[in-house]
Amino acid sequence: MEAVQSADGTPLAVDRSGSGPALVIVVGAFCDRASFASLAAVLASDFTVHTYDRRGRGDSGDAAAGVVEKAVEREVEDLAAVIAAAGGSAVVVGHSSGAALALQGAARGLPITRLVAYEPPYSADPADADPTFAPRIAELLAADRPGDAAALFLGGGSELPPEVLAQMQSGPGWPHMLQLAPTLLFDLAVVGDEGVPERLGAIAVPTRWCSRVARGGPGSRPPQPWWPRGSRARAIGYCPGRPTRSTTRPSPPRCAPSRGAEAAHDRQVWGRGRTWQSRNVPDVRWAGVPPRIRAVVLAAAAVFAYGTVVHVVDIVTRGIDAYPAAPVWLATYFLSLTVFDAAAAILLLLRRRSGLLLGCAVLVTGALANALATYLLGIGGTPERVGQAVITVLAVALLVVAPRIWPWLEPGPGRR
Known part of the structure:
Protein backbone atom coordinates (compact mmCIF):
# COMPACT_ATOMS: atom_id res chain seq x y z
CA MET A 1 0.00 0.00 0.00
CA PRO A 131 -35.72 14.26 -4.75
CA THR A 132 -36.18 12.83 -1.25
CA PHE A 133 -33.84 9.90 -1.84
CA ALA A 134 -30.58 11.51 -0.74
CA PRO A 135 -32.12 13.35 2.26
CA ARG A 136 -33.65 10.10 3.48
CA ILE A 137 -30.28 8.35 3.28
CA ALA A 143 -29.70 8.47 13.22
CA ASP A 144 -26.94 5.83 13.27
CA ARG A 145 -28.97 3.39 11.18
CA PRO A 146 -26.44 2.35 8.49
CA GLY A 147 -28.27 -0.92 7.82
CA ASP A 148 -31.50 0.87 6.95
CA ALA A 149 -29.58 3.39 4.86
CA ALA A 150 -27.86 0.60 2.95
CA GLY A 271 -5.71 -3.02 -28.49
CA ARG A 272 -2.88 -3.98 -26.18
CA GLY A 273 -1.64 -7.33 -24.96
CA ARG A 274 -3.52 -10.53 -24.34
CA THR A 275 -7.26 -9.98 -24.45
CA TRP A 276 -9.76 -11.62 -22.12
CA GLN A 277 -11.75 -13.75 -24.55
CA SER A 278 -15.52 -13.69 -24.71
CA ARG A 279 -18.01 -14.40 -27.46
CA ASN A 280 -19.55 -11.04 -26.51
CA VAL A 281 -16.33 -9.02 -26.76
CA PRO A 282 -14.19 -9.83 -29.82
CA ASP A 283 -10.43 -9.48 -29.82
CA VAL A 284 -10.03 -6.76 -32.42
CA ARG A 285 -7.16 -4.29 -32.35
CA TRP A 286 -9.16 -1.53 -34.02
CA ALA A 287 -12.46 -2.21 -32.21
CA GLY A 288 -14.16 0.96 -31.09
CA VAL A 289 -12.21 3.24 -33.46
CA PRO A 290 -14.56 5.23 -35.72
CA PRO A 291 -14.49 4.10 -39.37
CA ARG A 292 -13.34 7.51 -40.59
CA ILE A 293 -10.34 7.42 -38.27
CA ARG A 294 -9.47 3.91 -39.40
CA ALA A 295 -9.76 4.99 -43.04
CA VAL A 296 -7.44 7.97 -42.58
CA VAL A 297 -4.82 5.95 -40.69
CA LEU A 298 -4.93 3.10 -43.20
CA ALA A 299 -4.65 5.58 -46.08
CA ALA A 300 -1.61 7.18 -44.45
CA ALA A 301 -0.05 3.75 -43.90
CA ALA A 302 -0.67 2.94 -47.58
CA VAL A 303 1.10 6.14 -48.64
CA PHE A 304 4.18 5.21 -46.63
CA ALA A 305 4.06 1.62 -47.85
CA TYR A 306 4.00 2.94 -51.43
CA GLY A 307 6.96 5.20 -50.66
CA THR A 308 8.86 2.20 -49.32
CA VAL A 309 8.22 0.26 -52.54
CA VAL A 310 9.37 3.19 -54.69
CA HIS A 311 12.67 3.55 -52.80
CA VAL A 312 13.29 -0.20 -52.82
CA VAL A 313 12.71 -0.30 -56.59
CA ASP A 314 15.14 2.62 -57.05
CA ILE A 315 17.82 0.82 -55.07
CA VAL A 316 17.26 -2.49 -56.85
CA THR A 317 17.30 -0.97 -60.36
CA ARG A 318 19.98 1.71 -59.85
CA GLY A 319 22.08 0.33 -57.06
CA ILE A 320 23.11 1.99 -53.82
CA ASP A 321 23.98 5.17 -55.74
CA ALA A 322 20.38 5.61 -56.80
CA TYR A 323 20.52 9.42 -56.72
CA PRO A 324 23.83 10.38 -58.37
CA ALA A 325 22.81 13.95 -59.19
CA ALA A 326 22.09 14.80 -55.55
CA PRO A 327 24.71 15.81 -52.97
CA VAL A 328 25.86 12.96 -50.74
CA TRP A 329 23.89 14.18 -47.73
CA LEU A 330 20.70 14.54 -49.78
CA ALA A 331 21.16 11.15 -51.45
CA THR A 332 21.68 9.60 -48.01
CA TYR A 333 18.43 11.16 -46.82
CA PHE A 334 16.50 9.73 -49.79
CA LEU A 335 18.00 6.29 -49.12
CA SER A 336 17.02 6.50 -45.43
CA LEU A 337 13.39 6.93 -46.44
CA THR A 338 13.41 3.25 -47.38
CA VAL A 339 13.55 2.52 -43.65
CA PHE A 340 11.57 5.49 -42.33
CA ASP A 341 8.63 5.03 -44.72
CA ALA A 342 8.36 1.38 -43.78
CA ALA A 343 8.61 2.15 -40.05
CA ALA A 344 5.88 4.81 -40.28
CA ALA A 345 3.56 2.40 -42.12
CA ILE A 346 4.08 -0.40 -39.60
CA LEU A 347 3.69 1.83 -36.54
CA LEU A 348 0.49 3.36 -37.89
CA LEU A 349 -0.96 -0.10 -38.51
CA LEU A 350 -0.10 -0.88 -34.87
CA ARG A 351 -1.97 2.27 -33.76
CA ARG A 352 1.18 3.91 -32.40
CA ARG A 353 1.46 7.65 -31.97
CA SER A 354 5.12 7.34 -32.86
CA GLY A 355 3.99 6.28 -36.34
CA LEU A 356 2.00 9.49 -36.73
CA LEU A 357 4.92 11.61 -35.52
CA LEU A 358 7.35 9.81 -37.78
CA GLY A 359 4.97 10.06 -40.71
CA CYS A 360 4.56 13.81 -40.29
CA ALA A 361 8.33 14.22 -40.05
CA VAL A 362 8.92 12.10 -43.16
CA LEU A 363 6.38 13.96 -45.29
CA VAL A 364 7.44 17.45 -44.17
CA THR A 365 11.15 16.80 -44.62
CA GLY A 366 10.41 14.92 -47.86
CA ALA A 367 8.52 17.90 -49.27
CA LEU A 368 11.39 20.23 -48.32
CA ALA A 369 14.07 17.89 -49.66
CA ASN A 370 12.30 17.42 -52.98
CA ALA A 371 11.71 21.16 -53.31
CA LEU A 372 15.42 21.75 -52.69
CA ALA A 373 16.43 19.14 -55.25
CA THR A 374 13.89 20.19 -57.88
CA TYR A 375 13.90 23.97 -57.68
CA LEU A 376 17.25 24.97 -56.18
CA LEU A 377 19.55 22.22 -57.46
CA GLY A 378 17.71 21.76 -60.75
CA ILE A 379 17.53 17.98 -60.44
CA GLY A 380 14.79 16.39 -62.56
CA GLY A 381 12.01 17.88 -64.64
CA THR A 382 8.23 18.03 -64.72
CA PRO A 383 7.61 14.56 -63.22
CA GLU A 384 9.80 15.42 -60.22
CA ARG A 385 8.00 18.73 -59.75
CA VAL A 386 4.63 17.00 -59.83
CA GLY A 387 5.93 14.48 -57.31
CA GLN A 388 7.13 17.27 -55.04
CA ALA A 389 3.71 18.95 -55.22
CA VAL A 390 1.97 15.68 -54.34
CA ILE A 391 4.24 15.13 -51.34
CA THR A 392 3.58 18.69 -50.16
CA VAL A 393 -0.18 18.18 -50.37
CA LEU A 394 0.11 14.91 -48.45
CA ALA A 395 2.26 16.58 -45.78
CA VAL A 396 -0.24 19.40 -45.28
CA ALA A 397 -3.17 16.94 -45.21
CA LEU A 398 -1.53 14.73 -42.57
CA LEU A 399 -0.66 17.74 -40.41
CA VAL A 400 -4.28 18.92 -40.61
CA VAL A 401 -5.82 15.58 -39.61
CA ALA A 402 -3.11 14.64 -37.07
CA PRO A 403 -4.88 16.30 -34.08
CA ARG A 404 -8.03 14.28 -34.83
CA ILE A 405 -6.13 11.03 -35.18
CA TRP A 406 -3.85 11.49 -32.17
CA PRO A 407 -6.35 10.65 -29.36
CA TRP A 408 -7.18 7.35 -31.03
CA LEU A 409 -3.59 6.16 -31.21
CA GLU A 410 -1.55 4.62 -28.44
CA PRO A 411 1.60 6.06 -26.82
CA GLY A 412 3.29 2.65 -26.97
CA PRO A 413 4.14 -0.15 -24.53
CA GLY A 414 5.53 0.93 -21.20
CA ARG A 415 4.86 4.64 -21.76
CA ARG A 416 2.51 6.90 -19.88
Whole structure:
Protein backbone atom coordinates (compact mmCIF):
# COMPACT_ATOMS: atom_id res chain seq x y z
CA MET A 1 0.00 0.00 0.00
CA GLU A 2 1.14 3.53 -0.82
CA ALA A 3 -0.11 6.78 0.69
CA VAL A 4 -0.98 9.67 -1.61
CA GLN A 5 -1.96 13.05 -0.22
CA SER A 6 -4.88 14.89 -1.79
CA ALA A 7 -5.01 18.66 -2.23
CA ASP A 8 -6.80 19.20 1.11
CA GLY A 9 -4.36 16.93 2.95
CA THR A 10 -6.56 13.82 3.06
CA PRO A 11 -4.36 10.70 2.83
CA LEU A 12 -5.44 8.18 0.20
CA ALA A 13 -4.48 4.50 0.29
CA VAL A 14 -3.33 3.23 -3.11
CA ASP A 15 -2.40 -0.28 -4.24
CA ARG A 16 -0.05 -0.51 -7.21
CA SER A 17 0.51 -3.65 -9.30
CA GLY A 18 1.75 -4.71 -12.72
CA SER A 19 3.82 -2.83 -15.26
CA GLY A 20 3.03 -0.78 -18.33
CA PRO A 21 0.98 2.37 -18.95
CA ALA A 22 -0.76 3.75 -15.86
CA LEU A 23 -4.36 2.72 -15.23
CA VAL A 24 -6.48 3.95 -12.29
CA ILE A 25 -9.57 2.11 -11.05
CA VAL A 26 -12.25 4.27 -9.38
CA VAL A 27 -14.62 2.20 -7.26
CA GLY A 28 -18.33 2.70 -6.70
CA ALA A 29 -20.72 2.44 -3.76
CA PHE A 30 -20.02 -0.16 -1.06
CA CYS A 31 -16.57 -0.77 -2.59
CA ASP A 32 -12.99 -0.10 -1.58
CA ARG A 33 -9.74 -0.92 -3.31
CA ALA A 34 -9.87 -4.55 -2.14
CA SER A 35 -13.17 -5.03 -3.97
CA PHE A 36 -11.38 -4.79 -7.31
CA ALA A 37 -8.27 -6.80 -6.50
CA SER A 38 -9.22 -9.56 -8.95
CA LEU A 39 -9.78 -7.08 -11.77
CA ALA A 40 -6.47 -5.37 -10.97
CA ALA A 41 -4.75 -8.75 -11.21
CA VAL A 42 -6.20 -9.30 -14.69
CA LEU A 43 -5.12 -5.86 -15.91
CA ALA A 44 -1.67 -5.99 -14.27
CA SER A 45 -0.25 -8.03 -17.14
CA ASP A 46 -0.55 -4.98 -19.42
CA PHE A 47 -0.83 -1.95 -17.14
CA THR A 48 0.52 -0.47 -13.97
CA VAL A 49 -2.77 -0.62 -12.08
CA HIS A 50 -3.57 1.83 -9.29
CA THR A 51 -6.61 1.03 -7.16
CA TYR A 52 -7.36 3.43 -4.33
CA ASP A 53 -9.72 3.83 -1.41
CA ARG A 54 -11.90 6.83 -2.03
CA ARG A 55 -11.99 9.19 0.94
CA GLY A 56 -13.71 7.81 4.00
CA ARG A 57 -13.17 4.20 2.90
CA GLY A 58 -10.70 1.54 3.89
CA ASP A 59 -7.32 2.96 4.79
CA SER A 60 -7.91 6.41 3.35
CA GLY A 61 -8.60 9.39 5.58
CA ASP A 62 -12.08 10.08 6.86
CA ALA A 63 -14.09 12.79 5.19
CA ALA A 64 -13.91 16.02 7.17
CA ALA A 65 -17.11 17.47 8.60
CA GLY A 66 -19.07 19.46 6.05
CA VAL A 67 -17.03 18.20 3.10
CA VAL A 68 -20.05 16.40 1.60
CA GLU A 69 -21.26 19.78 0.31
CA LYS A 70 -18.12 19.88 -1.83
CA ALA A 71 -17.88 16.15 -2.45
CA VAL A 72 -17.44 16.38 -6.21
CA GLU A 73 -14.62 18.92 -6.00
CA ARG A 74 -12.83 17.03 -3.23
CA GLU A 75 -13.16 13.65 -4.94
CA VAL A 76 -11.98 15.05 -8.27
CA GLU A 77 -8.96 16.41 -6.42
CA ASP A 78 -8.41 12.95 -4.95
CA LEU A 79 -8.49 11.36 -8.40
CA ALA A 80 -6.11 14.03 -9.70
CA ALA A 81 -3.67 13.25 -6.87
CA VAL A 82 -3.74 9.52 -7.67
CA ILE A 83 -3.19 10.19 -11.39
CA ALA A 84 -0.28 12.49 -10.55
CA ALA A 85 1.27 9.80 -8.36
CA ALA A 86 0.75 7.30 -11.18
CA GLY A 87 2.97 9.30 -13.50
CA GLY A 88 0.99 12.35 -14.60
CA SER A 89 -1.60 10.75 -16.90
CA ALA A 90 -3.55 7.50 -16.92
CA VAL A 91 -6.27 5.37 -18.38
CA VAL A 92 -9.20 5.47 -15.94
CA VAL A 93 -11.77 2.73 -15.34
CA GLY A 94 -14.73 3.81 -13.21
CA HIS A 95 -17.53 1.70 -11.76
CA SER A 96 -21.00 3.02 -10.87
CA SER A 97 -20.60 6.25 -8.88
CA GLY A 98 -16.88 5.84 -9.55
CA ALA A 99 -17.70 6.04 -13.26
CA ALA A 100 -19.64 9.25 -12.62
CA LEU A 101 -16.64 10.58 -10.71
CA ALA A 102 -14.28 9.62 -13.54
CA LEU A 103 -16.54 11.36 -16.07
CA GLN A 104 -16.56 14.47 -13.87
CA GLY A 105 -12.77 14.35 -13.69
CA ALA A 106 -12.42 14.04 -17.46
CA ALA A 107 -14.82 16.96 -17.94
CA ARG A 108 -12.67 19.06 -15.62
CA GLY A 109 -9.58 18.36 -17.69
CA LEU A 110 -7.77 15.76 -15.61
CA PRO A 111 -4.99 14.08 -17.64
CA ILE A 112 -7.05 11.01 -18.55
CA THR A 113 -5.95 9.34 -21.78
CA ARG A 114 -8.81 6.83 -22.09
CA LEU A 115 -11.94 6.36 -20.03
CA VAL A 116 -14.08 3.29 -19.35
CA ALA A 117 -17.31 4.28 -17.58
CA TYR A 118 -19.05 1.12 -16.37
CA GLU A 119 -22.66 1.59 -15.26
CA PRO A 120 -22.61 5.33 -14.48
CA PRO A 121 -25.94 5.69 -12.61
CA TYR A 122 -27.42 8.41 -14.78
CA SER A 123 -30.98 8.49 -16.02
CA ALA A 124 -32.28 9.45 -19.45
CA ASP A 125 -35.01 11.39 -17.66
CA PRO A 126 -33.84 12.92 -14.37
CA ALA A 127 -37.44 13.96 -13.74
CA ASP A 128 -38.02 10.35 -12.69
CA ALA A 129 -35.54 10.74 -9.83
CA ASP A 130 -36.86 10.92 -6.25
CA PRO A 131 -35.72 14.26 -4.75
CA THR A 132 -36.18 12.83 -1.25
CA PHE A 133 -33.84 9.90 -1.84
CA ALA A 134 -30.58 11.51 -0.74
CA PRO A 135 -32.12 13.35 2.26
CA ARG A 136 -33.65 10.10 3.48
CA ILE A 137 -30.28 8.35 3.28
CA ALA A 138 -28.66 11.23 5.15
CA GLU A 139 -31.38 11.14 7.82
CA LEU A 140 -30.90 7.42 8.44
CA LEU A 141 -27.13 7.78 8.67
CA ALA A 142 -27.49 10.71 11.06
CA ALA A 143 -29.70 8.47 13.22
CA ASP A 144 -26.94 5.83 13.27
CA ARG A 145 -28.97 3.39 11.18
CA PRO A 146 -26.44 2.35 8.49
CA GLY A 147 -28.27 -0.92 7.82
CA ASP A 148 -31.50 0.87 6.95
CA ALA A 149 -29.58 3.39 4.86
CA ALA A 150 -27.86 0.60 2.95
CA ALA A 151 -31.16 -1.21 2.35
CA LEU A 152 -32.85 1.97 1.13
CA PHE A 153 -29.95 2.71 -1.19
CA LEU A 154 -29.95 -0.80 -2.65
CA GLY A 155 -33.69 -0.61 -3.20
CA GLY A 156 -33.33 2.63 -5.11
CA GLY A 157 -35.57 4.44 -2.67
CA SER A 158 -38.04 1.59 -2.25
CA GLU A 159 -38.14 -1.10 0.38
CA LEU A 160 -36.40 -4.31 -0.54
CA PRO A 161 -38.53 -7.47 -0.42
CA PRO A 162 -38.01 -9.07 3.00
CA GLU A 163 -36.57 -12.25 1.55
CA VAL A 164 -34.03 -10.29 -0.51
CA LEU A 165 -33.01 -8.17 2.47
CA ALA A 166 -32.70 -11.24 4.69
CA GLN A 167 -30.51 -12.94 2.12
CA MET A 168 -28.24 -9.91 1.90
CA GLN A 169 -27.99 -9.48 5.65
CA SER A 170 -26.98 -13.10 6.09
CA GLY A 171 -24.28 -12.82 3.44
CA PRO A 172 -20.57 -12.35 4.25
CA GLY A 173 -20.46 -8.93 2.63
CA TRP A 174 -23.10 -7.24 4.81
CA PRO A 175 -20.75 -6.10 7.62
CA HIS A 176 -18.48 -4.54 5.02
CA MET A 177 -21.44 -2.72 3.47
CA LEU A 178 -22.46 -1.36 6.86
CA GLN A 179 -18.94 -0.08 7.40
CA LEU A 180 -19.00 1.78 4.07
CA ALA A 181 -22.60 3.01 4.38
CA PRO A 182 -21.59 6.52 5.57
CA THR A 183 -19.80 7.08 2.27
CA LEU A 184 -23.09 6.72 0.38
CA LEU A 185 -23.48 10.47 0.86
CA PHE A 186 -20.44 10.97 -1.34
CA ASP A 187 -21.77 8.60 -3.99
CA LEU A 188 -25.09 10.45 -4.04
CA ALA A 189 -23.36 13.83 -4.22
CA VAL A 190 -21.22 12.73 -7.17
CA VAL A 191 -24.23 11.42 -9.08
CA GLY A 192 -26.38 14.46 -8.27
CA ASP A 193 -29.95 14.45 -9.54
CA GLU A 194 -29.22 11.40 -11.75
CA GLY A 195 -29.27 13.52 -14.90
CA VAL A 196 -26.13 13.76 -17.01
CA PRO A 197 -24.42 17.01 -15.96
CA GLU A 198 -23.98 19.63 -18.66
CA ARG A 199 -20.32 19.75 -17.65
CA LEU A 200 -19.77 16.38 -19.31
CA GLY A 201 -20.09 18.16 -22.63
CA ALA A 202 -16.45 19.19 -22.17
CA ILE A 203 -15.15 15.60 -22.28
CA ALA A 204 -12.82 15.17 -25.25
CA VAL A 205 -11.07 11.85 -24.56
CA PRO A 206 -12.09 8.50 -26.08
CA THR A 207 -14.71 7.08 -23.75
CA ARG A 208 -16.31 3.65 -23.51
CA TRP A 209 -19.70 3.89 -21.81
CA CYS A 210 -20.83 0.47 -20.58
CA SER A 211 -24.45 0.18 -19.57
CA ARG A 212 -27.06 -2.44 -18.72
CA VAL A 213 -29.97 -2.64 -21.13
CA ALA A 214 -32.97 -1.30 -19.24
CA ARG A 215 -35.64 -2.31 -21.74
CA GLY A 216 -36.01 -4.14 -25.01
CA GLY A 217 -35.34 -7.68 -26.07
CA PRO A 218 -32.14 -9.69 -26.04
CA GLY A 219 -29.43 -8.14 -28.13
CA SER A 220 -30.92 -4.65 -27.97
CA ARG A 221 -28.52 -1.79 -27.35
CA PRO A 222 -28.78 0.91 -24.75
CA PRO A 223 -29.45 4.40 -26.01
CA GLN A 224 -26.53 6.60 -26.90
CA PRO A 225 -25.14 8.32 -23.82
CA TRP A 226 -27.11 11.41 -23.09
CA TRP A 227 -24.20 13.76 -23.71
CA PRO A 228 -25.17 17.41 -23.43
CA ARG A 229 -25.88 19.10 -26.73
CA GLY A 230 -22.74 20.28 -28.47
CA SER A 231 -20.58 17.83 -26.55
CA ARG A 232 -17.13 17.00 -27.87
CA ALA A 233 -17.20 13.69 -26.01
CA ARG A 234 -16.80 10.55 -28.04
CA ALA A 235 -18.54 7.44 -26.79
CA ILE A 236 -16.67 4.82 -28.78
CA GLY A 237 -18.48 1.72 -27.63
CA TYR A 238 -20.82 -0.08 -25.31
CA CYS A 239 -20.95 -3.35 -23.45
CA PRO A 240 -24.69 -3.82 -22.95
CA GLY A 241 -26.00 -6.14 -20.27
CA ARG A 242 -28.90 -8.54 -20.26
CA PRO A 243 -32.32 -6.89 -19.95
CA THR A 244 -33.97 -7.39 -16.59
CA ARG A 245 -37.47 -6.93 -15.22
CA SER A 246 -36.46 -6.69 -11.59
CA THR A 247 -34.82 -3.70 -9.96
CA THR A 248 -34.06 -5.55 -6.74
CA ARG A 249 -32.24 -8.55 -8.17
CA PRO A 250 -30.89 -7.51 -11.57
CA SER A 251 -29.31 -10.12 -13.77
CA PRO A 252 -25.53 -9.66 -13.93
CA PRO A 253 -24.54 -7.69 -17.01
CA ARG A 254 -22.22 -9.37 -19.45
CA CYS A 255 -19.51 -6.86 -18.65
CA ALA A 256 -19.75 -7.11 -14.86
CA PRO A 257 -16.50 -6.24 -13.05
CA SER A 258 -16.54 -9.62 -11.30
CA ARG A 259 -16.10 -11.26 -14.69
CA GLY A 260 -13.07 -9.19 -15.56
CA ALA A 261 -14.63 -7.62 -18.62
CA GLU A 262 -13.23 -4.20 -17.94
CA ALA A 263 -10.03 -5.90 -19.02
CA ALA A 264 -11.74 -6.68 -22.30
CA HIS A 265 -13.08 -3.15 -22.51
CA ASP A 266 -9.81 -1.33 -22.26
CA ARG A 267 -7.85 -3.83 -24.32
CA GLN A 268 -10.54 -3.76 -26.95
CA VAL A 269 -10.46 0.03 -26.97
CA TRP A 270 -6.73 0.42 -27.28
CA GLY A 271 -5.71 -3.02 -28.49
CA ARG A 272 -2.88 -3.98 -26.18
CA GLY A 273 -1.64 -7.33 -24.96
CA ARG A 274 -3.52 -10.53 -24.34
CA THR A 275 -7.26 -9.98 -24.45
CA TRP A 276 -9.76 -11.62 -22.12
CA GLN A 277 -11.75 -13.75 -24.55
CA SER A 278 -15.52 -13.69 -24.71
CA ARG A 279 -18.01 -14.40 -27.46
CA ASN A 280 -19.55 -11.04 -26.51
CA VAL A 281 -16.33 -9.02 -26.76
CA PRO A 282 -14.19 -9.83 -29.82
CA ASP A 283 -10.43 -9.48 -29.82
CA VAL A 284 -10.03 -6.76 -32.42
CA ARG A 285 -7.16 -4.29 -32.35
CA TRP A 286 -9.16 -1.53 -34.02
CA ALA A 287 -12.46 -2.21 -32.21
CA GLY A 288 -14.16 0.96 -31.09
CA VAL A 289 -12.21 3.24 -33.46
CA PRO A 290 -14.56 5.23 -35.72
CA PRO A 291 -14.49 4.10 -39.37
CA ARG A 292 -13.34 7.51 -40.59
CA ILE A 293 -10.34 7.42 -38.27
CA ARG A 294 -9.47 3.91 -39.40
CA ALA A 295 -9.76 4.99 -43.04
CA VAL A 296 -7.44 7.97 -42.58
CA VAL A 297 -4.82 5.95 -40.69
CA LEU A 298 -4.93 3.10 -43.20
CA ALA A 299 -4.65 5.58 -46.08
CA ALA A 300 -1.61 7.18 -44.45
CA ALA A 301 -0.05 3.75 -43.90
CA ALA A 302 -0.67 2.94 -47.58
CA VAL A 303 1.10 6.14 -48.64
CA PHE A 304 4.18 5.21 -46.63
CA ALA A 305 4.06 1.62 -47.85
CA TYR A 306 4.00 2.94 -51.43
CA GLY A 307 6.96 5.20 -50.66
CA THR A 308 8.86 2.20 -49.32
CA VAL A 309 8.22 0.26 -52.54
CA VAL A 310 9.37 3.19 -54.69
CA HIS A 311 12.67 3.55 -52.80
CA VAL A 312 13.29 -0.20 -52.82
CA VAL A 313 12.71 -0.30 -56.59
CA ASP A 314 15.14 2.62 -57.05
CA ILE A 315 17.82 0.82 -55.07
CA VAL A 316 17.26 -2.49 -56.85
CA THR A 317 17.30 -0.97 -60.36
CA ARG A 318 19.98 1.71 -59.85
CA GLY A 319 22.08 0.33 -57.06
CA ILE A 320 23.11 1.99 -53.82
CA ASP A 321 23.98 5.17 -55.74
CA ALA A 322 20.38 5.61 -56.80
CA TYR A 323 20.52 9.42 -56.72
CA PRO A 324 23.83 10.38 -58.37
CA ALA A 325 22.81 13.95 -59.19
CA ALA A 326 22.09 14.80 -55.55
CA PRO A 327 24.71 15.81 -52.97
CA VAL A 328 25.86 12.96 -50.74
CA TRP A 329 23.89 14.18 -47.73
CA LEU A 330 20.70 14.54 -49.78
CA ALA A 331 21.16 11.15 -51.45
CA THR A 332 21.68 9.60 -48.01
CA TYR A 333 18.43 11.16 -46.82
CA PHE A 334 16.50 9.73 -49.79
CA LEU A 335 18.00 6.29 -49.12
CA SER A 336 17.02 6.50 -45.43
CA LEU A 337 13.39 6.93 -46.44
CA THR A 338 13.41 3.25 -47.38
CA VAL A 339 13.55 2.52 -43.65
CA PHE A 340 11.57 5.49 -42.33
CA ASP A 341 8.63 5.03 -44.72
CA ALA A 342 8.36 1.38 -43.78
CA ALA A 343 8.61 2.15 -40.05
CA ALA A 344 5.88 4.81 -40.28
CA ALA A 345 3.56 2.40 -42.12
CA ILE A 346 4.08 -0.40 -39.60
CA LEU A 347 3.69 1.83 -36.54
CA LEU A 348 0.49 3.36 -37.89
CA LEU A 349 -0.96 -0.10 -38.51
CA LEU A 350 -0.10 -0.88 -34.87
CA ARG A 351 -1.97 2.27 -33.76
CA ARG A 352 1.18 3.91 -32.40
CA ARG A 353 1.46 7.65 -31.97
CA SER A 354 5.12 7.34 -32.86
CA GLY A 355 3.99 6.28 -36.34
CA LEU A 356 2.00 9.49 -36.73
CA LEU A 357 4.92 11.61 -35.52
CA LEU A 358 7.35 9.81 -37.78
CA GLY A 359 4.97 10.06 -40.71
CA CYS A 360 4.56 13.81 -40.29
CA ALA A 361 8.33 14.22 -40.05
CA VAL A 362 8.92 12.10 -43.16
CA LEU A 363 6.38 13.96 -45.29
CA VAL A 364 7.44 17.45 -44.17
CA THR A 365 11.15 16.80 -44.62
CA GLY A 366 10.41 14.92 -47.86
CA ALA A 367 8.52 17.90 -49.27
CA LEU A 368 11.39 20.23 -48.32
CA ALA A 369 14.07 17.89 -49.66
CA ASN A 370 12.30 17.42 -52.98
CA ALA A 371 11.71 21.16 -53.31
CA LEU A 372 15.42 21.75 -52.69
CA ALA A 373 16.43 19.14 -55.25
CA THR A 374 13.89 20.19 -57.88
CA TYR A 375 13.90 23.97 -57.68
CA LEU A 376 17.25 24.97 -56.18
CA LEU A 377 19.55 22.22 -57.46
CA GLY A 378 17.71 21.76 -60.75
CA ILE A 379 17.53 17.98 -60.44
CA GLY A 380 14.79 16.39 -62.56
CA GLY A 381 12.01 17.88 -64.64
CA THR A 382 8.23 18.03 -64.72
CA PRO A 383 7.61 14.56 -63.22
CA GLU A 384 9.80 15.42 -60.22
CA ARG A 385 8.00 18.73 -59.75
CA VAL A 386 4.63 17.00 -59.83
CA GLY A 387 5.93 14.48 -57.31
CA GLN A 388 7.13 17.27 -55.04
CA ALA A 389 3.71 18.95 -55.22
CA VAL A 390 1.97 15.68 -54.34
CA ILE A 391 4.24 15.13 -51.34
CA THR A 392 3.58 18.69 -50.16
CA VAL A 393 -0.18 18.18 -50.37
CA LEU A 394 0.11 14.91 -48.45
CA ALA A 395 2.26 16.58 -45.78
CA VAL A 396 -0.24 19.40 -45.28
CA ALA A 397 -3.17 16.94 -45.21
CA LEU A 398 -1.53 14.73 -42.57
CA LEU A 399 -0.66 17.74 -40.41
CA VAL A 400 -4.28 18.92 -40.61
CA VAL A 401 -5.82 15.58 -39.61
CA ALA A 402 -3.11 14.64 -37.07
CA PRO A 403 -4.88 16.30 -34.08
CA ARG A 404 -8.03 14.28 -34.83
CA ILE A 405 -6.13 11.03 -35.18
CA TRP A 406 -3.85 11.49 -32.17
CA PRO A 407 -6.35 10.65 -29.36
CA TRP A 408 -7.18 7.35 -31.03
CA LEU A 409 -3.59 6.16 -31.21
CA GLU A 410 -1.55 4.62 -28.44
CA PRO A 411 1.60 6.06 -26.82
CA GLY A 412 3.29 2.65 -26.97
CA PRO A 413 4.14 -0.15 -24.53
CA GLY A 414 5.53 0.93 -21.20
CA ARG A 415 4.86 4.64 -21.76
CA ARG A 416 2.51 6.90 -19.88
